[in-house]
Amino acid sequence: MRGTDMQAAVTDMLAGLIQDGIAESGDYIDADTGLLMCGKCRSKKQTVVKLMGRTMKPSCLCRCKSEELEKEKQKRKDKELMEGISRLKSAGLQDRTFYGYTFANCDETHLCARYAHRYVGHFAEFQKNGQGLLFWGDVGTGKTFLAGCIANALMEKNIPVLMTSFPKLLNALGGLYSGEKNEYLKNLNHYQLLIIDDLGVERDTPYVLETVYLVIDERYKSGKPFIITTNLSLEKLQNPADLEHGRIYDRIMERCVPVAFSGKNYRTDKGSKNMENATGILRDEPT
Ligand SMILES: [Zn+2]
Incomplete structure (x- = not known):
């Protein structure tokens, strides 16, 4: 494939990923690995898995997304703890x-x-x-x-x-x-x-x-x-x-x-x- 064709293929693939909700605007494909990268934190949004001779690229959480999820989880936990404590106090x-x-x-x-x-x-x-x-x-x-x-x-x-x-x-x-x-x-x-x-x-x-x-x-x-x-x-x-x-x-x-x-x-x-x-x-x- 010529360089321009390659570029066009990558752009098409990215558009497809955005349409499927896997990629967001600003994300890009790493030229060396061909993996989807996060435009914000510049870490992988895809990983490579080899299964029975086939290579697959399932999506994974980039760094900023997983930090965001972790924060939300902690916030939920804190809230549950606070609610638990106020329940304990009203009973105790x-x-x-x-x-x-x-x-x-x-x-x-x-x-x-x-x-x-x-x-x-x-x-x-x-x-x-x-x-x-x-x-x-x-x-x-x-x-x-x-x-x-x-x-x-x-x-x-x-x-x-x-x-x-x-x-x-x-x-x-x-x-x-x-x-x-x-x-x-x-x-x-x-x-x-x-x-x-x-x-x-x-x-x-x-x-x-x-x-x-x-x-x-x-x-x-x-x-x-x-x-x-x-x-x-x-x-x-x-x-x-x-x-x-x-x-x-x-x-x-x-x-x-x-x-x-x-x-x-x-x-x-x-x-x-x-x-x-x-x-x-x-x-x-x-x-
Ligand atoms: Zn990110």
């Missing part, structure tokens, strides 16, 4: 005010705040060991706030958390038959972390105590971590008045690392080796 935060309880709004020079933040950072380890936290101390020392910070931070990592309280749980369980009750309590185990705010404010009746026990015991048996906040003193938790309180507190003490919210003293005196390990993780990380 039973109180609108909890939405504002975030580490962004938190003074982390406070030791308790640093422990809380480290719990989030090391959540996988705590989760593996089924270890939670016990935030104990007087009213108004920031226990609920920091528990909320943990909840929000984990949910932002797409980890399902439920932050609730015993009065709320008692309310929800109140109208249920015993089979439904068990179902409800088991369903709480879908949450990777269960935070129960304000242990000790509920009324001290046999029914309430039994229900609190059922909640704690179900979580305890699941091996999944939970965080309890309470105005009760550590001393009271370690020296329960009777068996009914004791079986609740013992399970909490076994699984939750105590963090004192008194401002001054941070104590973890009651605990197994496991606990000391956990406390080590909380303490050791350089800030």
Whole structure:
């Protein structure tokens, strides 16, 4: 074929490819390889495949097109993640005010705040060991706030958390038959972390105590971590008045690392080796 004929053939082929939607205007045929090239990024839009003695030139994605697709995919993923997180929050935060309880709004020079933040950072380890936290101390020392910070931070990592309280749980369980009750309590185990705010404010009746026990015991048996906040003193938790309180507190003490919210003293005196390990993780990380 003469040069001009060749050129005409290439121009025809390109026109055909444009018509078929394979090529766009500005694309060109590489003189050496005969492959279709992108006019924008100047990379291949066609590749060579040899199959049973025949050579074929199927189209492929040029660089700019595949980058564009990758960006769209990432955008879709980000959007799904954001939607997932907002679903998690609306299911997991039973109180609108909890939405504002975030580490962004938190003074982390406070030791308790640093422990809380480290719990989030090391959540996988705590989760593996089924270890939670016990935030104990007087009213108004920031226990609920920091528990909320943990909840929000984990949910932002797409980890399902439920932050609730015993009065709320008692309310929800109140109208249920015993089979439904068990179902409800088991369903709480879908949450990777269960935070129960304000242990000790509920009324001290046999029914309430039994229900609190059922909640704690179900979580305890699941091996999944939970965080309890309470105005009760550590001393009271370690020296329960009777068996009914004791079986609740013992399970909490076994699984939750105590963090004192008194401002001054941070104590973890009651605990197994496991606990000391956990406390080590909380303490050791350089800030
Ligand atoms: Zn391109």
